[in-house]
Structures are given as C-alpha cells and as structure tokens.
Amino acid sequence: MSGMRVLDVDERERLLIAVGQDLAELDTKGTRRDLARVPDLTAAKYLPGERKIVIQHGSPARLSQLKIGGRLTPLLGSADHATELLGVLPGRVVYRANRRHRLLFTVVIRNVLVGEETAVYDRGGSVLEAAVSPNSRYVAIRLPRKLILVDTMPVTEDDHVRLISAEPATLGRRNLRWLPDSTRLVATEYAADEARVVRWTVGAELWQPVVPSLPAGAEALVAPDGRRIAVVDGQRISFHQTDNGRFLRAADLPDQVDEFIWSPASRSVAISTKSGEAAVVTANTAAVRTV
Numbered sequence: 001m002s003g004m005r006v007l008d009v010d011e012r013e014r015l016l017i018a019v020g021q022d023l024a025e026l027d028t029k030g031t032r033r034d035l036a037r038v039p040d041l042t043a044a045k046y047l048p049g050e051r052k053i054v055i056q057h058g059s060p061a062r063l064s065q066l067k068i069g070g071r072l073t074p075l076l077g078s079a080d081h082a083t084e085l086l087g088v089l090p091g092r093v094v095y096r097a098n099r100r101h102r103l104l105f106t107v108v109i110r111n112v113l114v115g116e117e118t119a120v121y122d123r124g125g126s127v128l129e130a131a132v133s134p135n136s137r138y139v140a141i142r143l144p145r146k147l148i149l150v151d152t153m154p155v156t157e158d159d160h161v162r163l164i165s166a167e168p169a170t171l172g173r174r175n176l177r178w179l180p181d182s183t184r185l186v187a188t189e190y191a192a193d194e195a196r197v198v199r200w201t202v203g204a205e206l207w208q209p210v211v212p213s214l215p216a217g218a219e220a221l222v223a224p225d226g227r228r229i230a231v232v233d234g235q236r237i238s239f240h241q242t243d244n245g246r247f248l249r250a251a252d253l254p255d256q257v258d259e260f261i262w263s264p265a266s267r268s269v270a271i272s273t274k275s276g277e278a279a280v281v282t283a284n285t286a287a288v289r290t291v
Helices: none
Strands: 004-009 015-019 022-026 032-037 041-046 052-057 062-067 072-076 083-089 092-101 104-111 117-121 129-132 138-143 146-151 161-166 172-178 184-190 195-201 207-214 219-222 228-233 236-241 247-252 257-262 268-273 278-282 288-290
Touching (some): 004 041, 004 257, 004 278, 015 041, 062 083, 083 129, 092 129, 117 138, 117 146, 138 172, 195 219, 207 228, 228 257
Antiparallel strands (some): 015 022, 052 062, 092 104, 104 117, 129 138, 138 146, 172 184, 184 195, 195 207, 219 228, 236 247, 257 268, 268 278, 278 288
C-alpha cells in the first residue's frame, strides 16, 4: 500500500496509518479499517489500553480525540497558538503549547477523562522533544542547546528543573526514551562523523555508551520493556541488547526508513519507508513482513 505512514502501534499490534488525509487501522492480517478523514493530519497516537486515538492536525496545530467507531471530537487547541502532541500515557496526553509567544513553549500533561492539567515545564524555550518516565516522576526535555530534567516530586524547588547536559546547536542527543525503572534515560548521540547510543542515570548524572559506534545517519530507539534497542541505518535494521550493546540480529528492508515505532509489547518494530511503504519487523527473529 503506497503513500502510507505508520503513526503508531497498539497492544494487539494493530497499525495506525495515514494515507493522505485518511486515518486508518491495519490488523495483523493486513485488513484495513478506515477511521476518519483528517485534513492537515500531522501525528496520531493510541491512548494505551483504550480504543481511542489522540490526533494532531490543522494549522496552527490542535488536538482532537477519536473513539474508534465514533466521531472526531475537539480536545485542545486555539486559532492563536499551536498545540502539539509530544506523547501519551495511560489516560493522559503530553503536549506542548506556545500560548504566550510562538517561541516559548509550555509542556503540559492532561488527564483526558476529567480534563485536569499539570504544567510540568513553563520556563519557555523551543521545546523540541519530551519524554516522560513510566512512573511519571521525571520529564526529560530537549531544548535547542541543552537537555533538562524536570522532577515532578522534587525534594526542594531547586531540584524541580535541572540541567542534564549542554548540547550543541546541531547534532547532540536525541530520541529520548526512559527505561522501565524510570531512573535511566537512553538517547542517540550524534557527532560529525558517527553516532552512538548512550544512557544517562538520574542518580549518577553521567552519560555512558551503550552501542558505541554507529554510522552518522543511524537512528536508535529502545524498546518499551527496555531489553533491546532497534537501530535503523538506511535500508537496514539491527537489534542490540540494552544492557551491554551486544549485536543480536539484523535485516534488510524494502527501502530507506522514514519512521519506526516499537510495539507496546516490544515484540516488533513497525516502519514507514521514504517511498511510502510499510513493514513490520519481528524483534526475536528479524523477520520482515511487508504491509
């Protein structure tokens, strides 16, 4: 199916896909279910454990919610500022909004059931990426020249926001993901001529290499269960152990990878290619199934 983007994967390994303005779902047998037509569709995520989807669309960006089998309903957004999806947690949405100034973003966690919100970071800056730890205590935020840690339960106010590391204007550490213990953060670190996977520990406050040497264009994501790391480079995907970086297995893909996403159970990786194709790679075997 050409022209496809894989947006997310749910607990039953159904794929949430976009084909033009159409949002659809593919089950593991490849059966397609059309969900909604969404103009200016940018991103969409399943709410964990629910048959609901949070969708970013429009310009300026806004968020809507879709109950599968139901209608698209507005969730957040305004004509005078952008509201952009950063991630999802059970029953909650993580988003950034620039209500005060177009370059000054606030990071907010919203309970979608009761509508309560917590602004976890409101010190401005162009928030490029945010990752919330599984226990919701820590939020790692990437700004243009630094990574910061937000502690939602600090011992003192000075501990609420603190520096993880200074970062270069380009390259640096990206693809932030927490391990299940909520104390270790994994990222892909880019230098001029190579990349590597690194890990930062909250208590020790230092970066350590995990997969020490990768091609400069490689991209890595740790699995939700924290056991393995998927690395894509061009038309190749490889899997490594998280504890020691040991290479496990690899596979060639139909085309260069555009985006890739782990399934919630960490059994497979769904990929979109630059030519608009999609595939699912089984982590245990590296078997590739085209969609």
